[in-house]
Amino acid sequence: MFGYEEIGLNFAYPSIFLVTVLLLLAAYSYYVYRFTIPLISKPKKFLLVILRTLALLTIVIVFFEPVISFTKKITLEPVNLIFIDNSSSINIDDETNRPETVKNIASNLSSSEFIGKSEFFLFGNNVRGLSKDSLAEIDFTDGVTNITEIFNTLDDDETNFASIVIISDGAYTEGSNPTYKAANLPVPVFTIGIGDTTRRNDVEVSKVLFNDIVYAETPTSIIAAIQNKGFEGEAVSVSLFENNLKIEEQTIVLSQSGIQNVSFSYTPKTSGEKKLSVLITNLSDEFTYANNKKIFYVNVLSNKIKVMILGGSPSTDLSFIKNALKSDENLTVNSLTQISSDKFVEDINYSLVDSADLLFLVGFPGENTTDELLNIVQKNISEEKMPYFISFSPQTNIEKIAQMQSELPFSFNQPLRSYREVQPEILLAEKYNSLLKHERPEVVTNWNNLPPVFQPSINFTSKPGSKILSTVKVNNNAINIPLIVTRNFNGKRSVAVLAGDIWKWKLQTARKNLNLFDSFILNCVKWLNTPEEQDRISVKTSKRNYSPGEQIEFLARISDESLNPVDEADIKVKISSSQNNYEVAMLNAGKGLYEGTLLLNETGDFVFHAEIFRERMLLGKDEGNFNIGEIEIELINPVMNYGLLKFLASETGGNYYTAEKYEELFNRLAEIIKTTSKEKLVTSDVILWSDEWLLVVAILLFSIEWFLRKRMGML
DSSP: OTTOSEEEEEOSSOHHHHHHHHHHHHHHHHHHTSSOSSOOOHHHHHHHHHHHHHHHHHHHGGGGOOEEEEEEEEEEOOEEEEEEEOBGGGGOOSSSOHHHHHHHHHHHHHHOSTTOOEEEEEESSSEEEEOGGGGGGOOOOBSOOOSHHHHHHHTTOOSOEEEEEEEEOOOOOSSSOHHHHHTTOSSOEEEEEOSOOOOOSEEEEEEEEOOSEEETTOOEEEEEEEEEESOTTOEEEEEEEETTEEEEEEEEEOOTTSEEEEEEEEOOSSOEEEEEEEEEOOOTTOSOSTTSEEEEEEEEESSOEEEEEEESSOOHHHHHHHHHHHTOTTEEEEEEEEEETTEESSOOOTHHHHHOSEEEEESOSBTTOOHHHHHHHHHHHHTSOOOEEEEOOTTBOHHHHHTTGGGSSEEOOSOOOOEEEEEEEEOGGGTTOGGGOOSSSOHHHHHHTSOOEEEESSOOEEOTTEEEEEEEEETTEEEEEEEEEEEEETTEEEEEEOOBOTHHHHHHHHHTTOOHHHHHHHHHHHHHTSOHHHHHEEEEESOSEEOTTOOEEEEEEEBOTTOOBOSSOEEEEEEEOSSOEEEEEOEEEETTEEEEEEOOSOOEEEEEEEEEEETTEEEEEEEEEEEESSSOGGGTOOSOOHHHHHHHHHHHTOOEEESSOOTHHHHHHHHHHHHOOEEEEEEEEEEOTTOHHHHHHHHHHHHHHHHHHHHTTOO
16 A cells, blocks of 8 residues: 555553443533524534544544554675785785786776675775775775674674675684674675685794783793794704893704794882793794794782781691692792681781781681781771781681671671581573683583581671672582672772681592682782772773784773762773873773774884873873784785685585686576575554654644634634
């Protein structure tokens, strides 16, 4: 009807209600005109009733929110989407003349009327449209290759695309593996490989193994993997640099196996973020020198973390926790274990408590704990905001621990009468919590299968601001009583294990070659020692090494002291190089997240400093660095990724073609265009209830009724 598939009138409430209202309005109008002065004829009376009913209905119908829907069927013309790799790797000279090859293929596809309608796009840093008139002007200057972004752009595209053609060398340097995203496409992907699959004679730093967090004045190992082809027996120098300062140099003979490791010892002198690089001297006849250098960054902390263990008495828990802590060479572990009121296993030195970075309270306070030591601990926790770990044991004195209750992440109000055997019951919402992680993937299962431990028969409850990681189960029955609780509130961090004999967790998991117990203890140290500001405020670049011409992306996450997202922050980011200074504005993306971009036309090392304000009050600061252009990531791998291009095509029902033989592609595209049709129903709504014309109609009907009444001599 009128070119529409369907025309419908919809209401917010069932139509029966409207019919009922209409009948009531008609009855009311009839009642009004049942007797008239002067008397009028039935046709005139009928007309007035109709006018009054319609006028009232026009007003009442607004409350039913009427909407007229017009549905039209349209046919979408099928389109072939052709994506052209615009990254700088297309400029690699591998004797296949990549740039001209790409342009010739694109031109042939553009000029062919046989394949139907086609749309062209460039991809690299991002995906953008390309007119057919601009094909000859493609410059291949994008700094990265992001193939996955092709498929991301199709998610919200309503075009009836019949097929996808990708012209590329397949060497993606940004984003995830595109095969995962392509596997869900409803259309085939055809790929045309650009470049040579032959591995050329070359030497490269393929990988560097290192700890991203190290400590000043503490040696750490850095291992570089060196690969070569065609240079076995050649001598090269491999050097480790901190910024531009050479730390160590080694001369090696390249192996016949084609791969070997070079180990460096690195001892940072000062704290802060350090830019390190491994560099191989260039050899003549190498295909490319772009992969002779690998840049990476390490975070150097000022010194080792000082951990103080306080034991209410000697216990197996204390021994196992102490051994776990000492397994980390980045920790300095001291302890005070009380035997009697004036006697300790170690030499008494309360100053170690004050100088510690964090405390482990194992069965502390105990029966013999003095008020002096308990006051020292309370002062450090409450006033100095020293983070701490606390666990119970049969020797724990409940009355003394009650004195610390204002600082504990849990509360209780019962005297200790006995102990119960409990097992962990990890909350599913916490299965990815960093404290519970260990080397095996079955985190929840491994925790829930741990042997029973002894928990005081007290009704523990978590305090506001605390997070329960695990409740307990007794005889395999889950009970809503916390076992592992953490708290991060007002700059104070704590972890509580509300049980003793947790050494059993170590024994059972040791038989299964699980590092669960040690990982838990060391994860607690990491979490407790995380700076409060670092947890609340983070301003980073999307990556550390950018190619020339690539857009720099800044990402920020801002929270207040209660870790609530801050959406009204003012973030000032200042960037400086050896020559220039820049500034970038960060825009609010919602939920405490901010983003900003900057395009720089120079290369080298850059440092940025960010200050975060809210209502002119400084919330915090962050800083970092990044590099542009020192390594051309697009030139590191000069070989076409045949495997990826072939897999993309086969997984989606398409075909892979070489740059020399792709004529069959024209036939495939023509067949697909003929058999691909798509109809779409487009619905447009006209909202009547908010239209001012309803008011105009109501006024007009009342006006006509009034006019007729006057002409008929009625009041």
